[in-house]
Amino acid sequence: MSYSYDFDMFSVMPDEVQQKFQGFLNDIGMAHTATQQVALFRDPGLVEALRGADEEIKQMFLDSGFGLNVYHSGAPNGRFPARDENARNVCVSRLAKNMGKIENLKDRDWGGFDVVAFLDYFQSAEAMDxxxxxxxxxxxxxxxxxxxxxxxxxxxxxxxxxxxxxxxxxxxxx
Known part of the structure; x- marks a missing residue:
């Protein structure tokens, strides 16, 4: 099955909430949590495929900053909000690093996720303001x-x- 590998960054804490509680988060030493984002795929079929993958594969995605939920920023296919470019790069870099930590990566069940197709998408996706x-x-x-x-x-x-x-x-x- 062919999947769409578009993904968007989702803020764990909405901007309005962050602004309201930023002082409090600074006071308790939790300011870094206010800017946390998770990468979420747009294609529900792809998310289901990843949920069916081996536990190590799922955990690798989670540890890299990807979630197993669906989200759509509103950008068209092959495009993403420009404000998310750095966060997207960080997530994919973490994924590449975490892939190196798993033994026999090729022998694992990826649930239909195609790493080559994902990387092709990532390299060709364009920012959109x-x-x-x-x-x-x-x-x-x-x-x-x-x-x-x-x-x-x-x-x-x-x-x-x-x-x-x-x-x-x-x-x-x-």
């Missing part, structure tokens, strides 16, 4: 409204057609 992502989302919403109107018109036409067929059949019977 917030303005571009917002414009992309607006365009999707505009297209959705257009198709929704067309669906309604088609449903109305189908309904009228059915009424005419039923009416004609009833007229022939009577």
């Amino acid at each position: 917030e303005v571009e992502i917002a414009a992309f989302q607006q365009d999707l919403a505009r297209q959705s409204r257009k198709y929704r109107m067309r669906r309604r018109m088609a449903q109305l036409g189908l309904s009228v057609g059915c009424i005419m067929v039923v009416g004609a059949a009833a007229a022939m019977v009577l």
